[in-house]
Amino acid sequence: MLWLGVAYLGALGALFLAAFWTTNEFTGDLVKVFTLDNFRQLLQLPVYRTITARTLGVAVLVTLVDAALALPVAFFMAKVARPGLQRLLVIAVLMPLWASYLVKAYAWRGMLSQSGPLSWLGISPGYGLTGLVVTLAYLWLPYMILPVYAGLQKLPDSLLEASADLGAPALTTFRRVVLPLVFPALVAGSIFTFSLTMGDYIAVKIVGGPTQMLGNVVADNYGVANNLPFAAAYAVVPVLVMLGYLGVVRRTGALENL
Amino acid sequence: MKHPRRVAALAAVAALALAVSGCGSSSGSGGKKSAAGFTAPDVPMAKKLGTKEGAVSILAWPGYAEDGSNDPKTDWVTPFEKATGCQATVKYFGTSDEAVNLIKTGDYDVVSASGDATLRLIAGGDVAPVNTSLLTNYGDIRSFLKDQPYNSVDGQMYGMPQGWGANLLTYNPDVVKPAPTSWSSVFESSSPYAGKITPYDSPIYIADAALYLMNTNPDLGIKNPYALDKEQLAKAVAVLKAQRPQVSEYWSDYLKQQQAFESGDSVIGTSWQFIVNLIDADKKPIKAILPDEGSTGWSDTWMIAAKSKHPNCAYAWLDYIGGPDGNAASAYYFGEAPANTKACDVIATTDKDPSFCDTFHAADEAYAKKLWYWTTPVSDCLDGRTKVKCTTYADWTQAWTEIKG
Numbered sequence: 001m002l003w004l005g006v007a008y009l010g011a012l013g014a015l016f017l018a019a020f021w022t023t024n025e026f027t028g029d030l031v032k033v034f035t036l037d038n039f040r041q042l043l044q045l046p047v048y049r050t051i052t053a054r055t056l057g058v059a060v061l062v063t064l065v066d067a068a069l070a071l072p073v074a075f076f077m078a079k080v081a082r083p084g085l086q087r088l089l090v091i092a093v094l095m096p097l098w099a100s101y102l103v104k105a106y107a108w109r110g111m112l113s114q115s116g117p118l119s120w121l122g123i124s125p126g127y128g129l130t131g132l133v134v135t136l137a138y139l140w141l142p143y144m145i146l147p148v149y150a151g152l153q154k155l156p157d158s159l160l161e162a163s164a165d166l167g168a169p170a171l172t173t174f175r176r177v178v179l180p181l182v183f184p185a186l187v188a189g190s191i192f193t194f195s196l197t198m199g200d201y202i203a204v205k206i207v208g209g210p211t212q213m214l215g216n217v218v219a220d221n222y223g224v225a226n227n228l229p230f231a232a233a234y235a236v237v238p239v240l241v242m243l244g245y246l247g248v249v250r251r252t253g254a255l256e257n258l
Numbered sequence: 259m260k261h262p263r264r265v266a267a268l269a270a271v272a273a274l275a276l277a278v279s280g281c282g283s284s285s286g287s288g289g290k291k292s293a294a295g296f297t298a299p300d301v302p303m304a305k306k307l308g309t310k311e312g313a314v315s316i317l318a319w320p321g322y323a324e325d326g327s328n329d330p331k332t333d334w335v336t337p338f339e340k341a342t343g344c345q346a347t348v349k350y351f352g353t354s355d356e357a358v359n360l361i362k363t364g365d366y367d368v369v370s371a372s373g374d375a376t377l378r379l380i381a382g383g384d385v386a387p388v389n390t391s392l393l394t395n396y397g398d399i400r401s402f403l404k405d406q407p408y409n410s411v412d413g414q415m416y417g418m419p420q421g422w423g424a425n426l427l428t429y430n431p432d433v434v435k436p437a438p439t440s441w442s443s444v445f446e447s448s449s450p451y452a453g454k455i456t457p458y459d460s461p462i463y464i465a466d467a468a469l470y471l472m473n474t475n476p477d478l479g480i481k482n483p484y485a486l487d488k489e490q491l492a493k494a495v496a497v498l499k500a501q502r503p504q505v506s507e508y509w510s511d512y513l514k515q516q517q518a519f520e521s522g523d524s525v526i527g528t529s530w531q532f533i534v535n536l537i538d539a540d541k542k543p544i545k546a547i548l549p550d551e552g553s554t555g556w557s558d559t560w561m562i563a564a565k566s567k568h569p570n571c572a573y574a575w576l577d578y579i580g581g582p583d584g585n586a587a588s589a590y591y592f593g594e595a596p597a598n599t600k601a602c603d604v605i606a607t608t609d610k611d612p613s614f615c616d617t618f619h620a621a622d623e624a625y626a627k628k629l630w631y632w633t634t635p636v637s638d639c640l641d642g643r644t645k646v647k648c649t650t651y652a653d654w655t656q657a658w659t660e661i662k663g
Contacts, residue, residue: 029382047660113521126453127507127523206514210505212662225461225655226359 012239019233023226030228038233048217052237055214058133059197063190065137066144070189074145075178078152079160093145101139105206108135112207127209135207136197143192151185152178187249194245198238214238298411299383301564307392307573313345314571317357317366319558320350320512321532321592322420323579329539334587338578344571352510353460354632361385364565367572370420372556373408374462374632374651380416385561387414392573395581398598402623408633409559418580422557423594423618424629425458425466426546428529430519440549444526445470445497452504456518456527459508461651461658462632465554466528467494467501469630473551482641483554484633491649491657498661508662512536519544531593555629556594595620 019038022031042048077089096104110116112131114124125131155178163173201215214237221231249255316323316335325348326333335346349366351357354375361369361384371379379385390396396418403409403419410416429438434451444455445467457463468483471493480490506524509515512533518524519533520542529546537544560579562572578584580597586604589596590611595618596602602615619625633640639648649657 024382045656045660047663050663109517114523115521205511209507210502210662212659217659220659223356223359225355226362227655 015232015235017232018229019236021229023229038230041230042233042237048234051212051214051217054129054211055198055238056241058129058136058213059194061133062136062140062197063144063193065133066141066193067148067186067190069137069141070144070148071182071186074148074152077145077149078155079157090149093142093149097142102202104139105135105203108138108203109206127207129208129211132204132208132211132213135203136200137193139203140193140196143196144186144189147185147189147192148182151182151188155181184253187252188255191246191249195238195242198241298380301383301386303387303414304389304392304569304573308570310342310344310570310574311568312343312571313347314368314568314575315366316346316348316575317360317369318348318350319370319372319592320352321530322370322558322588323348323350324588324591332591334584338575338584342571342574342578344568344574346575352512354462355460356510358382358384361563364563366563367566367568368575369561369563370558371417371561372558372632374634376408376416376559376561377634378651379561380411384564385416386564386566386569387411388417388562388576390415390418393418393577393580395577395585395598398582398600399580400597400599400621400623402626403557403597406557408557408631417559417561418576419597420558420560420579420585421589421592421594421596422555422626422629422631423531423592424548424553424555425528426531426534426553427526427549428519428534428544428546429526430522430543431545432543433522433525437545438526438547438549440551441466441470441553442474444528445501447500449504449526451526454506454523454525455501455504456506456509456515456524456529457498457501458528459510461654462554463528464491464494464498464654464657464661465630465632467497469552469554471497481643482639483630484635485639485641485643485648486635487639487643487646487648491653495657495661499663502661502663516540532591535591535593552628552630555631557626557631590614594618595626 020034020036022033022035022037023029024031073093077086077093081089108131109127111118112125112127112134113119114126116124118124125134159177159181160173163177168176199215201213201219204211204213204216214234218231218235221227221234246255323335323346324332325335325346335348338344339346349360351360354372357369357371358375358378360366361379362382369375369379369385371385399419403422405413405415409419427438427441427443429443431437433454434443443449443451444457449455457466464486465483468480468486468490471478471490472480472483475493478490478493480486486494507514507518509518509524509527512530515524515527515529516533516536519529519537520540531546534544534546560576562569562576566572579588582598582600582604585596585598586601586608589601590605590609595615596605599621602620605614606612615621635649635651635654637647637650639646
């Protein structure tokens with residue numbers, strides 16, 4: 001517990017600390033003098049608001065796409081498939097997680113390319129926001145399917161039968177019985193898809209074209225412009241967003257369902 | 259809150275943060291004053307060479323230190339290792355900023371630094387002055403590359419010149435018709451190749467837009483694309499913002515650019531001869547030209563890290579890469595004018611390419627002066643204006659983030 005505190009909170013603390021420093025404009029050396037300039041810049045320059053909004057938008061979109069895809073897949077796995085097939089499907093869902101993130105991202109670079117397989121089918125989104133959402137939704141899909149699948153497994157079949165017996169059509173059963181009960185699992189899955197998207201900066205570089213996300217600005221400021229303090233200040237933003245999100249999630253009671 | 263103890267821990271961290279950030283740091287005094295208006299810190303220079311350490315860690319532009327891993331026939335690092343016993347590890351970087359950042363880690367002995375990195379490295383005390391009397395091949399380096407404002411301070415050299423060249427207007431001749439002749443092909447607002455333009459991903463690319471404005475809009479009074487006052491920078495930024503919707507992707511990873519050109523996702527943009535050669539080797543359509551209005555470019559210098567753990571092997575590398583064979587091999591492969599006067603003869607005999615040095619105008623000092631070498635923009639205007647303050651690299655970095663949006 002202590003070790004965790006030092007390694008995790010210590011790192012976060014160091015990050016927070018660095019956010020109040022600045023760098024020498026010319027040599028890029030750290031200047032360890034307290035200043036609020038980084039935060040002032042973050043708030044005043046519209047470009048950072050745009051990038052934050054774009055990142056949040058992509059995170060929400062990826063989460064929605066994943067939820068829409070995961071629900072039917074997980075429902076089939078939990079309620080329709082025979083036990084043997086069920087096990088096979090779980091392995092199939094987990095399988096992509098064995099491959100490297102980079103391999104999958106570059107595979108999508110090939111898929112989305114204007115001379116790639118998608119363009120043979122007449123769909124060629126190219127590199128950009130659309131390609132990015134597709135790629136990220138693909139990358140994080142297993143993290144959404146698994147909790148929803150677990151949630152659906154806990155849902156007794158008798159409830160579905162009772163609903164049908166009372167004359168509810170399938171859609172009503174889904175809306176009034178399945179969805180409310182599986183909602184905490186969806187929220188649990190969304191924590192993964194949302195936070196992973198918030199922090200991503202590699203897939204953007206590979207399939208995002210000229211698009212910038214929050215993670216890119218942090219990575220560029222640290223790795224390219226050598227401005228660790230500004231990178232740290234901007235990195236505080238996703239931490240705050242995630243804290244806020246987790247606060248809301250805690251109220252739904254989804255955390256107890258994990 | 260459920261966890262009061264965690265809150266206390268957070269509060270403690272925050273308090274610590276405030277306490278530590280109150281402490282200032284003091285900068286060293288002494289050293290030499292440079293023309294760019296900074297004082298170079300006192301970093302000791304090697305007086306004589308000792309035994310070689312058996313290893314050297316090289317930080318280089320892609321294509322400067324090939325050890326046969328890209329192409330078994332392209333290898334000038336192994337001969338160096340055999341001759342000196344210094345085992346070389348090579349790390350390539352994509353932008354000058356990356357190089358500056360990496361050298362600060364202290365893991366590298368030598369770096370091939372362009373003019374937009376050199377002064378920052380010298381001013382930061384990250385590189386050591388170089389004792390040129392310890393480099394046997396230094397005498398063969400072209401004189402117009404020695405003691406330049408970007409590689410020396412007050413007559414003290416900080417490295418071994420490698421070579422120089424231009425950023426090229428590169429295009430796919432199967433798609434881009436008629437062939438472009440000017441940079442306006444990538445900067446004009448409604449390009450027929452919208453969505454397939456690939457600019458270089460670094461704040462220094464703002465200078466390319468400034469150079470374009472220098473030729474198309476002389477009223478702005480831009481005399482040097484690296485000396486822009488606030489208004490001129492705003493105009494250059496406007497050009498790049500208009501270009502932004504037409505960009506396929508900004509590149510800094512040369513492999514990704516190569517792949518994008520080969521797949522047709524990019525058809526026109528800025529590139530280097532070295533990347534053009536790689537695409538050519540894959541038998542894909544590619545052409546590169548230096549437009550009449552000139553171009554931005556680079557003049558690179560090999561420098562030795564102040565924290566180098568293998569200074570003797572570092573000197574050995576500088577001497578080798580600046581020598582006739584090493585310089586010829588690297589400059590020929592990268593596609594630039596070699597710094598060593600004897601390198602041209604080596605290229606003419608070993609690579610059977612006697613016209614190479616003429617193509618790159620290696621001996622042509624007047625031509626070399628026409629290119630606008632990457633230089634770090636500083637507040638004292640580089641074009642000599644004293645009435646206005648120019649924008650600094652920090653401003654450019656900020657502007658670059660806003661351009662990409």
